[in-house]
Amino acid sequence: MRTFGLTLTVIVFGLLVIWINTNGLQTFTAESQRRLSLSLSPRVLSPLPLTDVNGNLLTLSHPRGKVTLVDFIYTRCLTLCRQQSILFEELSETIVRQKFGDRVQLLSISFDPHYDNLAALKDFATQFNARPPLWRFARLKQPSDLDELLKLFGVTVIPDEYGGFEHNGGVHVINADGAFEAVYDLDDKDILKKALHSSKSLVFQKEFAPQKEPL
């Protein structure tokens, strides 16, 4: 009888712990945990100072009223960062074509502030035809802010065996209120649509409520 009671307790307790830990069997990796926690509550960003390739000062939450799509890169990268940048190039073309320029902007932030100076970033930006108001490249003004930046976005960067880095990629969405709201995979076809329409931002819900398509 005692064994039976203890067994039942262990089962109930064990299942409860696993259930809570995996958010109801929804998350199994740190990456999915990060995405779920964002979808439940957008993260308010602290104003870390950044500089773009022309030396202008930016902050993460600066231009209110626009959705910002952010990716993290380092210019020596040969794999993931290039994929991300190719995607951003496509996105910028779509934005120009569909005239979303007043609603969305793109921002690529380097997480290698020691190597990526403004010249290196500028060079990288021209490779992907980045035009500044729409798609900016930026680096941290103070390299010491790096840990805070990565922690803010939940990005883990680890050095690989070839002198570069491995990092979790994706398109990070900062909504019109300046809060970090979602991460989308690179192969997601509806990034723009999702970023614009499912925005939890109050500004956006008011301004861009689903409109009727003209027939």
Next chain:
Amino acid sequence: MKQFGVHLFSLWRYPGYLALLLYCLLLSPQALHFLESRMVLHMLVQIPLLVLVGWLFGMAARPLTLKWCDQWNRFGLPGILLALFTLGFWMLPQNLDASLSTWTFELGKLLALPFLCGLPLALSWKQTVPMVRGFLQTNLISMLLFLSWLYAYAPVRICNNYLINDQQQLAVWLLYGAGLLSLYWSVGLFFGRSLWLTSPYHPPPVLKHTFKEDARS
């Protein structure tokens, strides 16, 4: 020299001390840093050794807990389940990642794996029904193979803190581990003592009668 050898050998007779020694070694900052630097070392050395520490503690504590176990841990059922839940929890990639980035999870791992997995396992293993034991052994092998397949073919990194190469290396070692374990256990199955003979709860079937029948006919 010979005396030293005897001492070292006799350490095996005192599993509690051995466990304490091993635990202290594993808890040292150097060992933590080294064993957590690669995914293979983390999953296939640190975690099994932590479970082993608990197992050795359990071996030392077993004589003291026999009466208690008879009442509360019959057939080793709650103990085995507790060990399985604990191991399952720490096999989740997110918790492995969390143990590297937050100290509470690290502490939790270092305490839970010996005392909630290894220890109850040692107190329960001998009392389980042989069928359950076989079930657990075969399931462990298939779980290792499944994990190996998962890590080998996952298109993305499953742990943010480890390189993708690490993940694929782990897949290979998991495969080796599963192979070795199944080899070890099947050797025991075919050439070792029968499982029936080792269980105190289930004595071997009496074959005397049938022998007599055979002799008459």
